[in-house]
Amino acid sequence: MRFPLQALPPFRIILLFIVVPAALSATLYQPDVSGGVWREGKAAWWDVKLLDWGLTGWGHAPRQPIAFSHKLHAGDYSLDCLYCHSAARVSPSAHVPPVQMCMGCHKKKTENLEIQKIQAYWKNQEPIPWIRVHTLPAFTRFNHKRHVRAGVECQSCHGAVQKMQRVEQVSSLKMGWCITCHEENQVSRDCLICHY
């Protein structure tokens, strides 16, 4: 049988068949072994480029139970991040402030519906179920205290939170991304620093 040459797709179809799947697999491929000490320094290009461009958390900005604006608090009012997230200075965990802390300023009766929500939580003595934005896998340890004390700006990882109405993830939080920074600053790249 003669191979049906006419069955070959035109250029557009080649694009759909080959280029799109290739691009998809390149972006969706999340190598578990990317980065690391064994490649003598350089993180894989896709770590730095493709994955940081998105597709793995970038733009993750869940709607929160209270429309808390970091732009207003950290931006307009220039509150220090550590004022509310005080544990970041003394603990591996950055810690979301207790409702009590919000009430420190928001005791007054107000027409603002969002503030009324806080007051309702406080009245019921219930915690606010914030939606987590930045998630690290369970096998990874990250110590906020060490980074804060080393003078790493919160914004280096969390982005310009002071400009965000709703917090969104701007870093991939992939290992290659961690390693890049550790390399630039010539700090340990030992696996055991984060994985145990």
Added chain:
Amino acid sequence: MKEFAMENGLDRRDFLKLLGVSAAAPMASCASKPVETIIPYVIQPEEITPGVATYYATVCQECPAGCGMLVRTREGRAVKVEGNPSHPVNRGALCARGQASLQGLYNPDRIRQPLQRNEAGDFVPISWAEAETLLVKQLHRVREEGKADTISFVSGQLPDSVYSLVTKWLAALGSHHQVTYEPFGYEALRKAGQLCFSQSSIPTYDIAKARFLVSFGADFLETWLSPVGYAKAFGQMHSAANAQAAKQAGRFVQVEPRLSLTGANADEWLAIKPGREAFLALGMARLIVEDGPAASISVQEKEQLATLLKPYTPEHVAELTEISVETIRRLAREFTSQSPSLAIGGGVAASSREETATLIAVHLLNYVAGNIGRTVHFHSPSSPTSQTNSYSALLALIEEMERGEVPLLFLANTNPAFSLPPSAGFADALEKVSFVVSFSSFLDETTEHAHLVLPDHTPLESWGDVRPAAGVYGLLQPVMQPVFETQALGDTLLSVAAQVDGQFSESLSWKSFFEYLQASWQELYGKRGETTTFETFWQQSLQNGGVWENAEDTSVQLSSAVFDIVFSKPQFDGSGEDALTFIAYPSSRYFDGRGANKPWLQELPDPMTQAVWDSWLEIHPETAARLGIAEGDRLSVTSPHGTVEAAAYFYDGLRRDSVAMPIGQGHTSYGRYAQGQGANPVNLLAAQPEKASGSFSWLSTTVQLTRTGKRAPLVTTDGSRQQLGRGIAQVTDEHTEHPESHTEEHSVEHAVYDMYPALKYDTYRWGMSIDLAACIGCGACVTACYAENNIPVVGKDAVAQGREMSWLRIERYFEDSSVVDPSVEDSSGEERAPETRFAPMLCQHCGNAPCEPVCPVYATYHNPEGLNAQIYNRCVGTRYCANNCPYKVRRFNWVEADWPQPLHLQLNPDVTIREPGVMEKCTFCVQRIQEGKDHAKDEDRLVPRW
């Protein structure tokens, strides 16, 4: 084209659609991140910083020893228990049972709220208000019947304040029927002290100071009195460091028919005829009196003693005890020449029907050698188990119950239906009590018979105080909020008292048990004449775990009553040609059985047999050969009082005329981990108490063995009992004696060849040193490792397949028994223990580790600080590394680990929970290393060199 598409039943458009769908599917799954919430505090407690551990000092309640504990909590839940370094009882150490107390707290089989037994016999959950009303109604009923004076309260040892509150509560009702019963209760030790020195308190033994220690069956490294404290003291007395300071380490001789863990650590083990320890002590005492006793003994007393000891010539004693005349003479000689010496006795396994007489003999031996006041100290009545009544008091109560005279019975922290033989009739008598209230937190054999269960907090959730030794006032505090809807026993009592009537509650005016406890500490505060305020004193005591003061010795005189004591051979029930003495020995893991519901303890290998989860019958191989028994045969063990079944385990450290079985297993309820494991040796024992002290006799019967025809080989974790020439656990002579031999051997310089480039370390090189001479093989470190590193418990079947997950294990090897201590002339021909060696085995973090180069994905590697790292998220589970590990310390996750709720609350948040299919191993607790480095960095310094 049409043809092609039709042939395949798929046209181009459909194909493209499918492609679109298959590409979209992963996109969709990628986009929907699981929603995770962060729940902050409403009001953050002052002492809690999320992510940082908080420690609370409290007291261990797993046995009456009263060791101090520091409990590590994270975000309000207890995750790890450590010994309290400033506590005088245990000085920072803690045994496996103490470590496992967390699994009591988080036990999935805990009673979660009050239970009432309905007419069908099932337990129905009810509310606390309902439960209290029910109890109040019962109290009214009993009062109307005019039987309030026979309301009874049976408990194990309780925190002292709880105990005194119970006493007051009963007194307010007009009853004094309070019985405290501990299965390992030391009644005989009290009675012996009473008869010898008119001191009914339990003495303190200064093992650390002793140069020569003879233990007549006391398993002081396992369960006897205060095992952690005494193990610490023994380590001091027996250590190489002490050997250097004092030219020679103290010598320790264990006299017992079955080689216990304590015996395995002795320099010499003497397999005495069961129950005849008294005669050896008397024989030694006689020789000492002949040679000239301690200077403190008056001439008249010496004559009296000589008369008392006259019959116990070495020859006669040798005949009675089956220990040679030479050995007896040598022991007596050493007992006086190695001063100060010390003799102890009173272990559970040796508690025969003549136990009191045996302990009097031990006291006499100490007395003639002048040890009283030097290594044996009597104090004021405050001492361990000071609440303990005797076993006979419980028997008397059982009789009353049997006669139907007890209208209302309370049970707390006790399980007599398990720890007493069936012939004591406790379970039957319970049925005759019209209303039984249990405060137990677990549905055990006794609580099953209760009409109402009012679950108490576990010790880690409770307030209380414990006075375990003279001058030690330990304080219990809750380390976290109660896990379930339980209520403190004291609070329940006070709340019920307030509801009964005004008259009752008048004498119990405290609002809560906490207030009552503080009131009793006010007294102590007043007595001590503190300069600070009470609040400061209270806070400091809480912080330190209690207060301690120096206890002064009470000087004692030998009582004349001792000269009337008749020493006779103990009687054993049962006889016959093949009758073997039955030794029920206390388990270092389960104590009297209360530890059996903790999976860590079930999976911790028994120190001597290395068996897990089960119970077994130890038998000497020669005896077994005589009876035609093969190892692993399931035997029916029959005494005049009952029958149990257990598999035979061949054990060289046992007399040929005896068999032995551990106490603590054989639960018929008590939760999923305890139930149906092994057999309960108590079922074979006699219920009659020992005459002199009223204690329970654990060494009282003989048994007959018959094969059932079934086989049930024991699951052990040791591949072999011998080292088979591999030199894993090596020993060397005491350095002090032959320093020259070592320098000669090791001074020869030789080149080091290595295929690998030399390793370089920048700042740190981590290592762990273990003093092998000090290791007693108890296994506390193994349980601590399980707790710290989230190691899963896999169960008996998986262990049988070699799939246990312990990162750290204690290897036990028996050496050829012909090798004996060369300093001992061995002409006696008596039984000798196989030499036992313990080798703690964990990842050695080898320099050029063989596991590293075989890993295809670089999951294991040597880190720049000398740790052999294992990166779980990188591991693909080839298991090449485990194959290549010469120490066999790598463990593979075959199945998904299971922590039935709420056991999962104990998991250490600083350690990853490993998935199935990955390898794991000892990390040298890298999370703690990181924590230490973190602290050091905060202070801008390095972790100090050890």
